Amino acid sequence: MGLVPKTDIGKVDAIVDRYGADASSLLAILQDLQDEARYLPREALDRVVERLGVPLARIYAMATFFQSFHLKPRGEHIFTVCVGTACHVRGAKRLVEQLERDLKIPSGATTADLKFTLEEVNCVGACALGPLVIINGEYNGSMTSGRLTKIAERLAKGEVKE
Amino acid sequence: MRFATVRDLETRSERMAAADAHVRRRVLVCSGTGCAAGGALDLYEKLVAQCRKVKLEVEVELAPCGEAKEPLYAAVTGCQGLCQMGPLVQILPDDILYTHVTPDKAKDVVAKTLVGGEVIEKLLYKDPESGKRISKRDEIPFYKGQRFIALEGCGRVQATSLDAYIARGGFSSLIKALGMKPEAVISEVEKSGLRGRGGGGFPTGRKWRSCVEAEGEERFVICNGDEGDPGAFMDCCIMEGDPFRVLEGMMIAAHAVGAKRGFIYVRHEYPRAVERLQKAIADCRETGLLGERILGSGLSFDVRLSRGGGAFVCGESTALMRSIEGNVGEPRAKYVRSVQKGLYDKPTVLNNVETFACVPAVIREGGEWLAKIGTKRSPGTKAFCLVGKVRNTGLIEVPMGTTLRSVIYGIGGGIIDGRPFKAVQTGGPSGGCLPESALDLPVDFDALIGAGSMMGSGGMIIMDDRTCMVDVAKYFLHFLLEESCGKCVPCREGIFQLHAMLEAMSTGRSQAGDLEKVRRLAEDIAASSLCGLGKSAPNPVLSTLRYFEAEYRAHIENHKCPAGVCRELTTFQIDKDKCTGCMVCVKACPPEAITGEKKKPHAIDEAKCTRCGACRTVCGYDAVQTR
Ligand SMILES: Cc1cc2nc3c(=O)[nH]c(=O)nc-3n(C[C@H](O)[C@H](O)[C@H](O)COP(=O)(O)O)c2cc1C
Ligand code: SF4
Ligand code: SF4
Ligand code: FES
Ligand code: FES
Numbered sequence A: 001m002g003l004v005p006k007t008d009i010g011k012v013d014a015i016v017d018r019y020g021a022d023a024s025s026l027l028a029i030l031q032d033l034q035d036e037a038r039y040l041p042r043e044a045l046d047r048v049v050e051r052l053g054v055p056l057a058r059i060y061a062m063a064t065f066f067q068s069f070h071l072k073p074r075g076e077h078i079f080t081v082c083v084g085t086a087c088h089v090r091g092a093k094r095l096v097e098q099l100e101r102d103l104k105i106p107s108g109a110t111t112a113d114l115k116f117t118l119e120e121v122n123c124v125g126a127c128a129l130g131p132l133v134i135i136n137g138e139y140n141g142s143m144t145s146g147r148l149t150k151i152a153e154r155l156a157k158g159e160v161k162e
Numbered sequence B: 001m002r003f004a005t006v007r008d009l010e011t012r013s014e015r016m017a018a019a020d021a022h023v024r025r026r027v028l029v030c031s032g033t034g035c036a037a038g039g040a041l042d043l044y045e046k047l048v049a050q051c052r053k054v055k056l057e058v059e060v061e062l063a064p065c066g067e068a069k070e071p072l073y074a075a076v077t078g079c080q081g082l083c084q085m086g087p088l089v090q091i092l093p094d095d096i097l098y099t100h101v102t103p104d105k106a107k108d109v110v111a112k113t114l115v116g117g118e119v120i121e122k123l124l125y126k127d128p129e130s131g132k133r134i135s136k137r138d139e140i141p142f143y144k145g146q147r148f149i150a151l152e153g154c155g156r157v158q159a160t161s162l163d164a165y166i167a168r169g170g171f172s173s174l175i176k177a178l179g180m181k182p183e184a185v186i187s188e189v190e191k192s193g194l195r196g197r198g199g200g201g202f203p204t205g206r207k208w209r210s211c212v213e214a215e216g217e218e219r220f221v222i223c224n225g226d227e228g229d230p231g232a233f234m235d236c237c238i239m240e241g242d243p244f245r246v247l248e249g250m251m252i253a254a255h256a257v258g259a260k261r262g263f264i265y266v267r268h269e270y271p272r273a274v275e276r277l278q279k280a281i282a283d284c285r286e287t288g289l290l291g292e293r294i295l296g297s298g299l300s301f302d303v304r305l306s307r308g309g310g311a312f313v314c315g316e317s318t319a320l321m322r323s324i325e326g327n328v329g330e331p332r333a334k335y336v337r338s339v340q341k342g343l344y345d346k347p348t349v350l351n352n353v354e355t356f357a358c359v360p361a362v363i364r365e366g367g368e369w370l371a372k373i374g375t376k377r378s379p380g381t382k383a384f385c386l387v388g389k390v391r392n393t394g395l396i397e398v399p400m401g402t403t404l405r406s407v408i409y410g411i412g413g414g415i416i417d418g419r420p421f422k423a424v425q426t427g428g429p430s431g432g433c434l435p436e437s438a439l440d441l442p443v444d445f446d447a448l449i450g451a452g453s454m455m456g457s458g459g460m461i462i463m464d465d466r467t468c469m470v471d472v473a474k475y476f477l478h479f480l481l482e483e484s485c486g487k488c489v490p491c492r493e494g495i496f497q498l499h500a501m502l503e504a505m506s507t508g509r510s511q512a513g514d515l516e517k518v519r520r521l522a523e524d525i526a527a528s529s530l531c532g533l534g535k536s537a538p539n540p541v542l543s544t545l546r547y548f549e550a551e552y553r554a555h556i557e558n559h560k561c562p563a564g565v566c567r568e569l570t571t572f573q574i575d576k577d578k579c580t581g582c583m584v585c586v587k588a589c590p591p592e593a594i595t596g597e598k599k600k601p602h603a604i605d606e607a608k609c610t611r612c613g614a615c616r617t618v619c620g621y622d623a624v625q626t627r
Helices: A009-018 A023-037 A042-052 A056-065 A092-103 A145-156 B006-022 B033-037 B040-053 B103-115 B162-167 B172-178 B182-192 B204-213 B234-241 B243-257 B271-286 B317-324 B353-365 B367-371 B404-411 B445-450 B469-483 B489-506 B514-528 B532-536 B539-557 B584-588 B614-618
Strands: A077-082 A116-121 A133-135 A138-140 B025-030 B072-077 B089-092 B096-098 B220-225 B261-266 B302-307 B348-352 B381-388 B394-399 B421-426 B432-435 B459-464 B572-574 B624-626
Touching (some): A009 A023, A133 A145, B006 B172, B033 B234, B040 B103, B096 B103, B162 B243, B172 B243, B182 B204, B182 B353, B220 B243, B220 B317, B234 B353, B234 B381, B261 B271, B317 B348, B421 B539, B572 B614, B584 B614
Parallel strands (some): B261 B302, B381 B459
Antiparallel strands (some): B381 B394, B421 B432
16 A cells, blocks of 8 residues: 555545445444545545535544544554553553654654554453554554564564565 | 244254254364454364365354264354463363464364364463363363353354354244233343443343333334443453344343334444444344344344444443434433433433343343342342453453452462452443452442442453552543543543642652542542543542552652552662572563673663563562662
8 A cells, every 4th residue: 555545536435325425324434434544534534525415523523532533644554552451550551652662653643654653542352461562453462562672673674564 | 044933943943953962073263352362263264274184074154964964063252261371272072171272283183182082281271279281161260150141152152153043042032032021021121130231230121111111102222332441341252252142132122112223332443343243133134033023023123233433431321322323422411311312312222232141041041040140139140351460361250249359369360470469440440449358349239339449341450569559540540531522521621630630649749738639629520520431530549549548648758659650750670689690681671771691680770771660570580679
């Protein structure tokens, strides 16, 4: 995938049509859009406004209320640190801090070269394995700061497959 | 295949039960979130492929087959409980439970056990005290003292198969309920004393009755699968591991209250639960278990799944309904009750996933059966996620009335590395932390509230002496600060202030008198917030203050964090007498702040140390000390 993929209006339309262009399915439409592009591109949202006839403000209200939406492009590699309670008591915060130092970005941000994104999530249901870090969709349990540093280094060098 | 009548379904159930009884051997691979993270799905595929490679015939679906054939049947199940040691594989009827079965072990399992009939010792559970290997699941201490009602099928049947569900009596409770008057179904649930498992413990039967009594043409049934408590995954396991049971519970509720439409609201972070429920809904529609005139009865009912967007407050009943309607999920004042005016202002029954999962058993066995299990005021069982600093983490279900001590020390096997127990947290962000002195309390809605915590939806987080109670309280406040919907001032601004005060404590900026301010503000927030989130937000602070005030005082008066967690108040040092010079910490230290030669005491360069705590975790000699 390119750095910032161009929004394919046809795809946006297909998603809107999946829900019969019904405004009460706005949440589901935004979720499907985000699954497609990993974030909600502005052009896509403009198209949704046109199609559903809802104000952009309402879309923003929804997209900012729910944590799972992203309004900015996200990186090629995504580190998602679980900061649920079970992971917290096993040191999740230290892992976030370690990645902040390694990637040189604050949690929630994406590196300028769009290579890395660092995010937090509140529990993904694998609490028994905490602390847990999801790296590009893969769950890694019993994580340590040392292991994370090594993984980040390898990804930066492009040594690990997608 | 379509079940037009009860008889059609019964015929199919009988055939599938016969097929199930005919299975020579079954291999059940756990595909719960924990085991899946350890590669369980890959393992399953490898197992099947390996069987085929060695020409061992294997069925992946329960299928009626000729009498002569006694198949080997391999399936994925929901969480089998002991997630800590996953991926887990059960082999029946041999009654073998294998632990830590990573995908590379597939070949061995097939060759040695499935073909050779031999037990692989090193994959068996090892008792930490005696070092003895245990093969039978029910003889492992973790599984003793548990009783499964909501989790009856989770981890035991193929999670994705309608046939596997009906082979074990699935939907027989629906059939029974359809033969009863709705009123009789409600009475049965009332008799059982079943209380809502979503946290509040409201009597389920009474909720259903109020819904029936409310005025309105149309009624709804909603299943709350939002599971917002960060550190809990019971509902996730039930939805992934036994989706048909949840649907059956909802159908029985729909018959009882006269609903035609139902919704399941599932948390966004649970993609597999979404996928499995969606498939279960599709299978039910296709076979006529959902739709018009189900099984030829008067019940017409359909279920739609809505994905949540990752907001804790949406687990609150009124916010959840707003969200299903397509709006931002903000709670509504409770002066109108949602059983009367709920979704689209119509009478609505909303129950938790685990509550619905209990319903089929209540109908099958009768209300009095459940009433006899557990305690008088909290009948039945409760599922918990036993996590944190406990040795055996996983998913459990115990009769109400079981003491916290037997859960933590019996099932959980005590604290990791034999460290001292400090607190157990239940009820998530709305709950509290209970100390050692509360360990003999029974698991019971009222007993836990009396002690300043609450049952909650089932998160149970165990903490040891290296957990800081100020930090835990601050953690929950931070969580709630982000999750408050912002509609009312006491919640939005109050939590912000409380969090700032605790932040000051944990960074050494607080002053004498701050404790009193914290207490007063906490009480005000509880008294004046609109919804349950705000009302219960101060609980984590108030309960830790109640039992761990000395620890707060150490932060405020001495600027010290006794547990060595709050980084501004902590320095790390290596105790020269304890350090064996094993070099383990050197490798674990990301900024390379530790120096020392092999077999000689190491030292930490304080200027380089980022206080990450990694060295303390890895040191096997307790040589890393905090001050
Ligand atoms: C802030 C807040 C969050 C909640 N989150 C959940 C949740 O995640 N799951 C749940 O079942 N109930 C949750 N509840 C409780 C629900 O409002 C409701 O009482 C419950 O789902 C009713 O089902 P039950 O009677 O079967 O327990 C929450 C309540 C509040 C105030
Ligand atoms: S108490 Fe908090 S979460 Fe609940 S309505 Fe008020 S602001 Fe929103
Ligand atoms: S606390 Fe972390 S940074 Fe400091 S010495 Fe230990 S491992 Fe190194
Ligand atoms: S707390 Fe991290 S997975 Fe649940
Ligand atoms: S996920 Fe496999 S035992 Fe819980």
